[in-house]
Amino acid sequence: MTNVQSASLGYPRIGENREWKKALEAFWAGKLEEQEFLQTMKSIRLKHLKLQQEKGIDWIPVNDFSMYDHVLDVSFMFGLIPQRFDSLGDKPSLKHYFAMARGSDNATACEMTKWFNTNYHYIVPELGEKQPVLVHNRPLEAYLEAKQELGIEGRPVLVGPYTFVQLSKGYQPEQRQQVLDGILPLYVQVLAELQAAGVQWVQLDEPALVTTLPEEDLASLNLIYSELRSAAPQLKLMLQTYFDAVEYYPAVTQLPVDGIGLDFVHGKADNVRALEQHGFPQDKVLGAGIIDGRGIWRADLNSELNLLETIAKQVALDRVLIQPSSSLLHVPVSTKGESKLEPVLLDALAFAEEKLDEIRILKQALQQGREALQQEIDIAEAAVKTLNQSLHRQKTHVQQLVANRHEEPSSRTSPFEIRFDKQQEKWQLPLLPTTTIGSFPQTTEVRKARQSWRKGEWSQERYQTFIQEEIAKWIKIQEDIGLDVLVHGEFERTDMVEFFGEKLGGFAFTSGGWVQSYGSRCVKPPVIYGDVEFLKPMTTEETVYAQSLTTKPVKGMLTGPLTILNWSFVRNDIPREETAFQIAFALRQEVEALEQAGIEMIQVDEPALREGLPLKKSRHQHYLEEAVLAFKLSTSTVSDTTQIHTHMCYCEFHDIIDSIRALDADVISIETSRSHGELISHFEEHTYDLGIGLGMYDIHSPRVPSVEEMVSMMDRALSVLDHKLFWINPDCGLKTRGLAETVASLDNMVKAAQIYRKKS
Numbered sequence: 095m096t097n098v099q100s101a102s103l104g105y106p107r108i109g110e111n112r113e114w115k116k117a118l119e120a121f122w123a124g125k126l127e128e129q130e131f132l133q134t135m136k137s138i139r140l141k142h143l144k145l146q147q148e149k150g151i152d153w154i155p156v157n158d159f160s161m162y163d164h165v166l167d168v169s170f171m172f173g174l175i176p177q178r179f180d181s182l183g184d185k186p187s188l189k190h191y192f193a194m195a196r197g198s199d200n201a202t203a204c205e206m207t208k209w210f211n212t213n214y215h216y217i218v219p220e221l222g223e224k225q226p227v228l229v230h231n232r233p234l235e236a237y238l239e240a241k242q243e244l245g246i247e248g249r250p251v252l253v254g255p256y257t258f259v260q261l262s263k264g265y266q267p268e269q270r271q272q273v274l275d276g277i278l279p280l281y282v283q284v285l286a287e288l289q290a291a292g293v294q295w296v297q298l299d300e301p302a303l304v305t306t307l308p309e310e311d312l313a314s315l316n317l318i319y320s321e322l323r324s325a326a327p328q329l330k331l332m333l334q335t336y337f338d339a340v341e342y343y344p345a346v347t348q349l350p351v352d353g354i355g356l357d358f359v360h361g362k363a364d365n366v367r368a369l370e371q372h373g374f375p376q377d378k379v380l381g382a383g384i385i386d387g388r389g390i391w392r393a394d395l396n397s398e399l400n401l402l403e404t405i406a407k408q409v410a411l412d413r414v415l416i417q418p419s420s421s422l423l424h425v426p427v428s429t430k431g432e433s434k435l436e437p438v439l440l441d442a443l444a445f446a447e448e449k450l451d452e453i454r455i456l457k458q459a460l461q462q463g464r465e466a467l468q469q470e471i472d473i474a475e476a477a478v479k480t481l482n483q484s485l486h487r488q489k490t491h492v493q494q495l496v497a498n499r500h501e502e503p504s505s506r507t508s509p510f511e512i513r514f515d516k517q518q519e520k521w522q523l524p525l526l527p528t529t530t531i532g533s534f535p536q537t538t539e540v541r542k543a544r545q546s547w548r549k550g551e552w553s554q555e556r557y558q559t560f561i562q563e564e565i566a567k568w569i570k571i572q573e574d575i576g577l578d579v580l581v582h583g584e585f586e587r588t589d590m591v592e593f594f595g596e597k598l599g600g601f602a603f604t605s606g607g608w609v610q611s612y613g614s615r616c617v618k619p620p621v622i623y624g625d626v627e628f629l630k631p632m633t634t635e636e637t638v639y640a641q642s643l644t645t646k647p648v649k650g651m652l653t654g655p656l657t658i659l660n661w662s663f664v665r666n667d668i669p670r671e672e673t674a675f676q677i678a679f680a681l682r683q684e685v686e687a688l689e690q691a692g693i694e695m696i697q698v699d700e701p702a703l704r705e706g707l708p709l710k711k712s713r714h715q716h717y718l719e720e721a722v723l724a725f726k727l728s729t730s731t732v733s734d735t736t737q738i739h740t741h742m743c744y745c746e747f748h749d750i751i752d753s754i755r756a757l758d759a760d761v762i763s764i765e766t767s768r769s770h771g772e773l774i775s776h777f778e779e780h781t782y783d784l785g786i787g788l789g790m791y792d793i794h795s796p797r798v799p800s801v802e803e804m805v806s807m808m809d810r811a812l813s814v815l816d817h818k819l820f821w822i823n824p825d826c827g828l829k830t831r832g833l834a835e836t837v838a839s840l841d842n843m844v845k846a847a848q849i850y851r852k853k854s
């Protein structure tokens with residue numbers, strides 16, 4: 095019998111019913127005492143360990159659990175608490191921990207940013223301010239707890255030093271060695287203590303090794319791992335990578351560690367190729383990540399077993415761990431609670447809990463032979479096949495359109511210069527036209543109304559009347575303020591992706607498919623399970639209604655193909671880009687429906703376009719080309735006088751500016767206020783020759799910006815941008831703001847534009 099083992103790399107924290115989130119929020123609101131809160135956290139943590147134990151996982155991760163974020167845990171454990179939190183007391187406490195995450199009365203929170211290419215956000219460590227010290231050995235505490243409470247011989251997980259330093263801020267590139275020198279002794283101490291406590295294996299997560307890193311870092315990696323190895327020679331080190339294929343496979347697999355974990359889902363082709371070409375060191379264990387830690391689909395166990403056979407040609411199976419491709423943090427907890435999904439879809443899903451079962455089956459099949467597990471394997475295979483062969487995935491008209499996409503119109507009839515003149519003549523807008531990004535405050539009243547309608551307490555007519563009243567109210571407000579291009583306000587939408595998903599074919603919505611986005615915030619991404627198709631107009635009714643109330647133009651509001659793609663769970667039977675093009679063609683029909691209904695300014699938001707950038711630089715260009723094509727397929731069939739807008743909520747776009755230009759949108763609005771100087775200086779060097787609106791104020795804060803500050807903002811922006819092409823708008827949608835501050839801010843914004851127009 096093959097002695098193959100299994101491992102898990104991390105488990106979702108949030109709990110089956112989001113009990114983790116509820117406990118956190120109750121604690122923050124002062125409704126839960128600290129002791130009780132900590133007790134609840136502990137019981138959630140132990141429950142998840144026990145579950146993994148019951149599922150027969152050999153190497154169960156400990157210290158993956160967090161009360162907010164696992165990167166923040168490392169910063170905190172190393173005493174990297176920025177000075178601005180000193181007033182909370184000298185001794186690091188839970189108060190400090192949550193203040194770093196969420197801010198306190200007198201100190202702003204630490205920055206938060208996306209964890210590689212996932213939708214999980216981590217708290218950015220701030221180095222350089224304080225000398226790091228080991229405040230407590232968190233992995234050790236987690237190990238001891240699991241051992242004492244459940245008799246589990248856990249494998250502590252910790253973000254590795256290379257990745258930790260790469261994700262941190264507060265130092266210049268040339269200070270990196272110095273920073274590493276400060277951090278390494280703490281890792282050394284942590285590992286030495288783990289070894290002394292009898293820990294067998296530790297998992298050091300180094301996802302940074304799948305990104306495009308400079309070759310000279312390999313020497314530094316060698317030094318780092320040699321030092322860790324000699325600090326704890328008996329302790330076995332598993333160097334874990336995920337989210338893509340490892341760069342420099344030969345060098346990385348030679349690092350002085352005892353095991354290497356590779357992603358055979360997201361980096362499958364490259365990792366398999368490297369393995370076959372270079373083999374695998376005889377003295378190491380291979381963590382074979384073959385169950386998708388990021389996707390929600392059931393695995394076809396037969397093909398996974400085939401993959402394991404390929405792997406086994408290079409590495410004896412007693413040196414292989416069967417494991418998920420990454421932590422399961424990125425998938426929902428369990429499909430058990432899903433009662434409303436169609437069986438053909440439900441049967442093809444596997445969330446965290448079900449993935450543990452898949453690992454168990456694979457392990458047993460290797461130990462006992464496939465035949466012994468034939469029934470389970472057949473069920474899995476049938477489930478995947480049934481969905482693949484279902485009508486949901488056989489919409490030939492959609493597939494043909496995507497296959498022939500290069501014959502479909504993907505550029506506007508005339509170039510921008512000609513469109514610009516025609517549009518000027520048609521729209522007769524003043525210099526520096528004013529507009530907003532789309533949404534207006536979603537008050538409790540709006541949200542309550544939607545809930546009542548969803549629950550069936552309100553009839554369709556009643557809800558519709560309510561929405562119309564909101565629209566009418568805000569059309570009047572916008573006219574009174576004097577805005578030039580109006581919007582309907584998006585009151586009928588909870589979320590900019592969900593709204594379209596609910597109306598397009600090929601999407602499904604789970605009832606409990608939550609994943610952690612940041613802190614206690616969880617999201618429930620739509621599931622794209624079939625070919626995406628346009629069924630009927632989705633936005634014409636509200637937009638046309640809004641337009642009927644005013645002589646000013648009302649801008650239609652759509653979410654772009656890449657944003658819908660990047661914020662959903664996507665199919666794994668076809669390439670991601672194919673789904674993007676399917677969405678693009680569906681949106682094209684919506685754009686055309688709006689135009690036909692007389693809405694001739696249409697905004698297609700792409701706030702998540704940049705998020706989809708692959709981890710490897712070598713793949714950026716391909717992604718961006720496809721993204722641009724998808725956008726253009728959606729927006730190119732309109733007439734010259736129809737004005738296409740787009741919006742993006744970030745300003746680090748210096749590296750993708752050519753692609754943004756290539757979208758050929760008549761007007762783009764972008765967030766600016768949080769890094770104004772940077773953006774402006776960018777335009778000093780690069781001209782932007784299409785319509786552009788820089789956000790005049792930060793919508794994340796309730797503060798009302800003064801007329802003067804916006805005038806001076808315009809001064810600076812217009813010193814580098816063309817007056818004729820410039821638009822005036824806030825940074826982003828106003829959905830989260832209150833009514834009074836929204837009206838006051840927009841009022842000031844329009845006044846500032848008027849002052850500026852007189853000046854110029």
Ligand code: GLN
Binds near residue numbers: 828
């Ligand atoms: N139109 C959307 C809104 O105003 C855009 C939101 C976004 O960019 N995230 O809410």
Ligand code: ZN
Binds near residue numbers: 531701741742743825
């Ligand atoms: Zn935005």
